[in-house]
Amino acid sequence: MSESYFNFNHQRPRISRREAIRRTLLAGSGLLLADHIAFRAFAAEPTARAKAVIQIWMWGGPSHTDIFDPKPETGYDYCGPLKTPLETNVSGIRIGELLPLLAKQADKYSIIRSMTHGNNGHETASYLVQTGRQPGGRTVFPCAGSVVSLTKGYDAGYKGLIPPYVVLTEPQGRFDEAGFLGSKYRPFATGGDPSKTPFAVEGIIAPGISSQHQKDRRELLQHLDTLAQALPDHPQVVANRQAENLAYDMILGEGAKVFDLSQEKQELRDRYGKSKFGQSCLVARRLVERGIPYVTINYGGWDTHKGNFQAMQRQLPEMDKGFATLLQDLGERGLLDSTIVWWGGEFGRTPKVMWEEPWNGGRNHWGKVFSAVLAGGGFKGGQIVGSSDAKGEEVKDRPVYPVDLLGSIYAQLGISATTQLPNPEGLPTFVMPQPADNIKSAGLLHEIMSA
């Protein structure tokens, strides 16, 4: 029976009879049925529609009811001063009132209003959303960026000088992106601040050292490298020289070029916004343009336990500018069709406002229901997936679990669910969880995936 239950073409994990029976029982109870459907969708190699992902990671957990899932009918106790959502350029879709630019781009993205996992811890929920796995197991799984780095990076013929998985600008910390894949698949974190000149990209652009100074130093080094001169053809010396040349191609060439935002028109830079986030969006577009398959913008400041509305008023216009301009710019350059833009954080926030001291209008963590946004790369725009209830407290219909969202992204990238990950224990481990892993799933986002 196991033969037909798993409709995998290859790399089917061997399972024992007892395990097979256990699974049947679970499937009978309905728990695994949805997974079954999701996994079957991958039986054949998916066709790649997208080449790259830009992940806008809303670190801290953005308030879903203030941003993409407004609930003006719930009154002041729930929506505070943000009570007049904006109509967008897609009729029937309303979003938060502090997002006028995104309101004009709604035809480009779809909003998932029924994301859920029920976890309220930053680290654990972050892990859940970005790996699709339950935290706390013996194995630490890689996040989507590292999976893409494995399947689309140097092992898959990527030849770029810039590493295939870039984080703007700092890694989250407390979360090992690569998990058991190891340091080779960790992101390259740029450091620095793209809204400053120069954008001090770690290892590539050193503030205070002009490119002339870099060249002078390099010449000094070459002239003092007496051992290399004594052994010019020694294999180790040759390898060292090649690595050094590549490094300088980055420092003086390609790397310096990609991260040099002065090459962009001032008008466009202004449209993105002069903030660190806005300029990060612009850098992300430049990276994708050069073939980097995965870029994460780590955008903090959304953990608004206190003074939520002040934070929204301060930060949402900045987010609106960067995100909306990114969509527009990608669209104008014909890159949106091949670039997935994924916006979201680890959870949402308590829909009912805490007005009392010391919160003064704050919102807590809310993993029961929250929003995510997908655009481009084969995802349809102008759609709403699922919904939350009247107060934004529970999933009302069509729950979307983290693994469903990640699985849909992998599918658009042409990454097969059954691609094996190199597990250090030699266990059969795949890009997508197996039914036996008991990961909750409600199926891929077929409703917004182009046929």
Place this chain on the structure above:
Amino acid sequence: MTKLVPLFLKLLHSPTRLNLCMRTRAGKWAVCQSGWLAVCWLLFLLNTSLFAASPFEGPMPSAAQSRIDELVFARLKTLNIPPARLCSDGVFVRRAYLDVTGTLPSATEAQTFILDHSPGKRAALIDRLLARDEFADYFAMKWGDALRIKAEFPINLWPNAAQAYHRWIHDAIRDNRPWDKIATDLLTASGSNFEKPPVNFYRAMQSRTPTGIAQAVALTFVGQRADHWPTNELANLAVFFANVAYKATGEWKEEIVFFNPAATNTGALNGRNQIALFPDGGTVTLSPDQDPRTVFAAWLVKNPQFARSLANRTWSWLLGRGIVQEPDDFRADNPASNPALLDFLATDFAASGFDFKHLCRTILNSQTYQLSAITPNPSSEAAANFAFYPLRRLDAEVLIDAVDQITGTNETYSSAIPEPYTFIPSDLRSIALPDGSITSGFLDQFGRPPRDTGQESERNNRITAAQKLTLLNSSVMHRKIESSRMIVFQTSPGRQPTEIVSGMYLGILSRFPTAEEQQAAQAFAQYGVGRRQAAVDLAWALMNCTEFLYRH
């Protein structure tokens, strides 16, 4: 700055200008310098004039002076491969410090050695280095890799046990305990992982089945990958470990490893006598009255392969590759490049009572070890037969320790799962880290072994462009150099340009600069952006030289 490089290139490339300048400088020095600097100057003039090829080489090796040299040179002669020259004193002092203690010599240590004219100074330095604490730190690191000393996944020793195990190995190396005793202790220990540290040998492996243990034993003490053995031979070896049992206690993460005569694993005694086969085909009757591990350990340490595998491992640590290479992959179809050499080392090691320092001393005092890395023929055959000292990138730990020593800075370490009772002093050197789970971004990037399998090949010393970016241009390296005590000292008022350049060469490359290097560095400094920036640039350049990054 812009105009300076072409200028100093001209200086370098035009013989007339160069000579003229040298005279001018020499004249200046005659006025302002005296004492040892004049001696140094003479010395490096001597260096460059006698062995004009490079500051790296000494005379040709003389006729073989030790058994090692006889065997190596005889082999090279049959192959018609000439050996390299001997290395210079400057190269030797750096090499010996790095290979014996994993630590860079200080400027003073390098200078004292180079200026010492006593004939037996290399042997004397070797003895001093073998007595240093860093010798134990460094070889405990090497054994920590081989024994997989690591708190977290996939080894899961847990922090206190990893610390206790490391401490035990460290002290055994420091006290130069005989290796037959160390191996016997590791193989026969019973008790708590906290109180009896060697029991952790049986815990530090991914698979604790009798077969898994047998594989770990074969890798560690026989130098063989037992997963390539025929199944029945692996099963025969596993019999000796089939009665190893584990149990938890009330103490958090404490575990008892013990002999359970009634264990029921495949091949276990299960209360009865049993005939077992040693890997060499000999038989023995095991009884439930005696832990089979004791029987195996007694057999192992008398078997020539035990001495051979340890001698080969040690040789590979000091000379960059094994006589059997990989050093932990003895196979019939992977023969020793010089079998007589391996036999000699193994026999001598066993005869010395498995004295590890004796083995190191014997190798280090050979001319073979002291050959230069400069060779006209870096062929793989010449390399496999030790015709020259092989260039290899410094280990991650050694490299960052060297950078920190020069700049007077520290590392920040972290562990995947921070454990409240593990205190890491801020000045702890990377070679002395007890636990493979405690790491830093630098160590990860430069290929420190994850300690998952215990194979020597886990360590990755291949250079990459990303590593180069870190070394050439990262904020971390810039900060270390900028804040370096060395820069402050070297640019303090009153220090002469020649002193500055010589001091930085001694501190970073462990030798005096040649006349040309002194000249080039000063030309750079004089037309540059001020004294301090010039010193920073010079330190940066020297720390990015092949000579700094590679053992040579």
